Amino acid sequence: xxxxxxxxxxxxxxxxxxxxxxxxxxxxxxxxxxxxxxxxxxxxxxxxxxxxxxxxxxxxxxxxxxxxxxxxxxxxxxxxxxxxxxxxxxxxxxxxxxxxxxxxxxxxxxxxxxxxxxxxxxxxxxxxxxxxxxxxxxxxxxxxxxxxxxxxxxxxxxxxxxxxxxxxxxxxxxxxxxxxxxxxxxxxxxxxxxxxxxxxxxxxxxxxxxxxxxxxxxxxxxxxxxxxxxxxxxxxxxxxxxxxxxxxxxxxxxxxxxxxxxxxxxxxxxxxxxxxxxxxxxxxxxxxxxxxxxxxxxxxxxxxxxxxxxxxxxxxxxxxxxxxxxxxxxxxxxxxxxxxxxxxxxxxxxxxxxxxxxxxxxxxxxxxxxxxxxxxxxxxxxxxxxxxxxxxxxxxxxxxxxxxxxxxxxxxxxxxxxxxxxxxxxxxxxxxxxxxxxxxxxxxxxxxxxxxxxxxxxxxxxxx
Numbered sequence: 001x002x003x004x005x006x007x008x009x010x011x012x013x014x015x016x017x018x019x020x021x022x023x024x025x026x027x028x029x030x031x032x033x034x035x036x037x038x039x040x041x042x043x044x045x046x047x048x049x050x051x052x053x054x055x056x057x058x059x060x061x062x063x064x065x066x067x068x069x070x071x072x073x074x075x076x077x078x079x080x081x082x083x084x085x086x087x088x089x090x091x092x093x094x095x096x097x098x099x100x101x102x103x104x105x106x107x108x109x110x111x112x113x114x115x116x117x118x119x120x121x122x123x124x125x126x127x128x129x130x131x132x133x134x135x136x137x138x139x140x141x142x143x144x145x146x147x148x149x150x151x152x153x154x155x156x157x158x159x160x161x162x163x164x165x166x167x168x169x170x171x172x173x174x175x176x177x178x179x180x181x182x183x184x185x186x187x188x189x190x191x192x193x194x195x196x197x198x199x200x201x202x203x204x205x206x207x208x209x210x211x212x213x214x215x216x217x218x219x220x221x222x223x224x225x226x227x228x229x230x231x232x233x234x235x236x237x238x239x240x241x242x243x244x245x246x247x248x249x250x251x252x253x254x255x256x257x258x259x260x261x262x263x264x265x266x267x268x269x270x271x272x273x274x275x276x277x278x279x280x281x282x283x284x285x286x287x288x289x290x291x292x293x294x295x296x297x298x299x300x301x302x303x304x305x306x307x308x309x310x311x312x313x314x315x316x317x318x319x320x321x322x323x324x325x326x327x328x329x330x331x332x333x334x335x336x337x338x339x340x341x342x343x344x345x346x347x348x349x350x351x352x353x354x355x356x357x358x359x360x361x362x363x364x365x366x367x368x369x370x371x372x373x374x375x376x377x378x379x380x381x382x383x384x385x386x387x388x389x390x391x392x393x394x395x396x397x398x399x400x401x402x403x404x405x406x407x408x409x410x411x412x413x414x415x416x417x418x419x420x421x422x423x424x425x426x427x428x429x430x431x432x433x434x435x436x437x438x439x440x441x442x443x444x445x446x447x448x449x450x451x452x453x454x455x456x457x458x459x460x461x462x463x464x
Contacts, residue, residue: 004118005105010384010424015446016431023450024423028152029416030458033180033234033292033407038156040413041177042166044141050131051081054107055088057411060100063314068094076309082128089124099383099421106417111148142413146175149416153462155180155407157234160221161200164228171229178462180292181225181233183218183280189254189272190264198259211251215279222283231462232290233280238319240295242329243270251275274330281334285341290461294378296323296348318348318380324355331363331372342368342461344404346375353390357397370402370457378409382418387425401449404458423454 011017039045047053055061055075062075068091073079075087095101108114108127112134117123134140139147146154158164158179170177185197202208205217222230244267254268264272284291300306302315327345334340340363347356353374360372377383377390394400406422408415430446433439439446 005102005109010428011431012428013431013435015434016427018443019430019446019450020424020427023447024427024454025420026150027423027451027455028150028459029419030153030455030462031151031408031416031419032153032155032232032404032458032462033157033409034154034415035157035409035411036154036413037411038158038164038166038170038177038179041142041146041154041173042169044143046141047135048132049081049085049135050128051083051085053135054104054412054414055081055084058415059312059314059411061088061104064095064098064100065091066314072305072308076313085128086121086124089119089127090121092119102421103415103418106420107414110417110420111145111414143173145413146416149419151175151416152459153178155232155462157182158225159185160218160225161197161204164224167228176229178229178231179225181222181230181289182236183233183276184236186214186218187235187237187273187276189258190269195259195261198255208255209252211248211255211275214255215276215283218280219283222280222287226287226289230289232292233284234292234294235277235280236297237273237293237295238297238299239321240293240323240326240330241270241273242326242333243267243272243274245274245333246271274333277330278333281341282337282339285334285339289341290344291341292344292346292375294346294348295327296321296352297379316379320349320351323347323349323352324359327355327359328362331359335363335365340365340372342371342373344373344375346378348379348381350377350381350386350389353393354397357393361398370399370404373402373404374398376404376406376422382409384425387422388429391426391429401452402457403453404461405453405455407458419454426450426453 008017011020065075065088070087070091074084092101092104104119108117108119112131114127114130117127119127153176155178158181160181160183164179167177167179185194188194198208198214201217205220208214208217251272254264254272258264281291296319297316298319299316300311301317305313305315331340345356345360347353357374360374363372365371374394377386381390391400394403406419408418427450430450434446
């Protein structure tokens with residue numbers, strides 16, 4: 001029997017082993033999309049035990065704990081960190097087959113040198129004590145954890161109203177922590193908090209009397225982000241539609257209605273979303289920024305959990321609705337005036353991978369390799385089969401050579417071994433292609449492809 005997560009895990013051909021160990025293994029990490037709190041990096045946050053560090057913000061772990069029968073008090077409730085850790089350890093043997101089982105062990109082994117230790121109820125005391133001793137070391141704060149994984153760039157996800165003071169405090173750090181502009185509150189005109197958010201934006205910028213004032217205010221905040229190193233924007237689009245273009249007067253009236261607390265109709269909301277999408281896409285293009293789209297998530301579906309634990313607690317799922325028509329229409333609106341920014345599209349529904357890849361192909365214009373990207377397998381697809389399916393689709397319907405590769409999309413400082421997970425899989429794919437004669441017998445070409453997809457493409461796009 002092959003040892004669990006051994007040195008050649010996933011590397012089932014000689015070429016895969018060579019590519020990973022000699023080429024991919026030591027590459028730095030460009031994590032261009034995650035949700036780490038910049039304040040914790042700036043303050044070099046410390047943890048004196050693994051329970052809080054590991055389970056405080058990780059909805060992936062919360063979700064599988066519930067599935068294994070762990071009560072909510074031990075997941076997001078008022079139990080102490082050791083109780084929560086013990087519950088996770090007891091549940092770990094039940095997680096075989098889920099990526100959390102792999103990720104968690106890689107995290108223990110890579111950060112805490114617990115190689116070969118399998119977490120369970122029997123080993124929980126040992127793991128707790130070893131990690132507690134290690135976390136007491138001066139190099140095990142937030143910054144040390146990033147340095148340990150050779151992280152070169154961290155792209156956080158930030159509200160346009162953020163002051164970015166913590167990013168400013170990190171401007172001389174040995175790695176870059178850059179903000180990402182996420183204007184979702186301005187897009188969701190039908191949401192209950194829209195009016196309050198616009199009022200706060202107005203206080204930070206200038207009077208907002210209509211749609212053009214709102215866009216101008218967003219651009220002022222965008223310039224503030226750019227001054228603090230921003231390389232990208234991100235839009236979480238739970239339902240993508242290409243609402244019909246409407247007059248500025250109609251948009252102004254919609255804004256007035258929303259600020260007055262009146263209900264916004266579905267067609268008006270769709271047109272508003274499309275108008276903001278296009279206006280901000282043009283703003284990103286003028287500034288040379290990357291526009292990221294996260295589409296087809298269905299969020300916070302369990303009301304009782306939402307009431308008890310708040311948003312983003314692990315009750316989200318795939319929204320299985322159409323994508324190709326509105327996505328092509330919105331990109332075409334930007335492309336018609338040659339104002340389409342570099343773009344990355346992440347789809348949560350794996351059945352839409354071909355639609356995303358072929359849409360990306362429609363809008364390549366020769367200005368930059370892979371100008372519109374089919375982003376890496378996202379969220380529920382961030383597992384071996386999902387990542388491989390996404391990359392195979394991209395390779396066969398587009399160009400894998402321009403692919404930006406992996407990101408963590410995580411709130412956990414221990415999540416960076418997911419890049420190793422991805423790199424091993426990518427080397428396995430290339431190794432199998434070589435063994436089957438699908439690619440030329442040319443080590444130099446495969447080496448360069450590995451460096452590009454695992455590191456250099458993202459480095460160049462996000463200008464580390």
